[in-house]
Amino acid sequence: MTQISPIPEMPDQEGYHYGVMRRAIDLLDRAEDPMQLDDIAGEMGMSAAHFQRLFSRWVGVSPKRYQQYLMLGQAKQMLAQNTTTLQAAHSLGLSGTGRLHDLFLRWEAMSPGEFARKGADLTIYWGWFESPFGPALVMGTEKGICGLALASEMGEEAAMQDLLSRWPQAQFVEDPMMLRPWVLTAFGAQDGKLDKAPLYLIGAPFQIKVWEALLSIPSGQVTTYSDIAETIGHPKAVRAVGTAVGRNPVSWLIPCHRALRKSGALGGYHWGLPVKRAMLAFEAARAEAS
Incomplete structure (x- = not known):
């Protein structure tokens, strides 16, 4: 089993939240259609309000806004x-x-x-x-x-x-x-x-x-x-x-x-x-x- 070091080194709660955000980003990226907040939070084992606050603090925008950035058309707009x-x-x-x-x-x-x-x-x-x-x-x-x-x-x-x-x-x-x-x-x-x-x-x-x-x-x-x-x-x-x-x-x-x-x-x-x-x-x- 590969040993993976956590990044960043933080108190247990912060390290746990970091892992949750990584899993949330991966979940949203793999979803074929936009996901509702309640469904995302449920997958992460959190209430919708708590997940929304946590995601916005780590990523900088709401889960809904982040999913808009995942759309392929966004790349053309950026360009x-x-x-x-x-x-x-x-x-x-x-x-x-x-x-x-x-x-x-x-x-x-x-x-x-x-x-x-x-x-x-x-x-x-x-x-x-x-x-x-x-x-x-x-x-x-x-x-x-x-x-x-x-x-x-x-x-x-x-x-x-x-x-x-x-x-x-x-x-x-x-x-x-x-x-x-x-x-x-x-x-x-x-x-x-x-x-x-x-x-x-x-x-x-x-x-x-x-x-x-x-x-x-x-x-x-x-x-x-x-x-x-x-x-x-x-x-x-x-x-x-x-x-x-x-x-x-x-x-x-x-x-x-x-x-x-x-x-x-x-x-x-x-x-x-x-x-x-x-x-x-x-x-x-x-x-x-x-």
């Missing part, structure tokens, strides 16, 4: 109204070492030569954690987080094999406590010890450029694969950009879920489309609440 101009974001210094919107991140990338060695001479630590979007497998070197896989759709074994296969020559060591402070910060549950969650990007040079562009997209906004291609100076490389987005090993923190097709369709998502839809809805709800 029409809230798409970010990546060039402007870059000029304002929103990528790299600055504060990245609702997350505190700093990052550096492995050199091309190091990447070519497929992780040789690299020690990668790993552990399982709870996240708002289900079980999260987090991997990191001494320099920062290099992998974050979400297993709610593909399963824990497949998620583990997915990340292990990316750096086949590396040495892997299970050590969730080493990663825990970074993960707490990355999921917005800062414990007062860190103000930045470090990322260590392991990828080919073209992939790194695409991932850097993704880091410039503010939470609650979206962009298109073609806009990313334009931003990195390869306007005709839309398909290659899509491939690089799909190969992003650090879900959520490098926000590949914010990249849509030009039509407004969600496109693919390596960790499962329900996860992508839930992430976009969660961020849109938080943006509205703030």
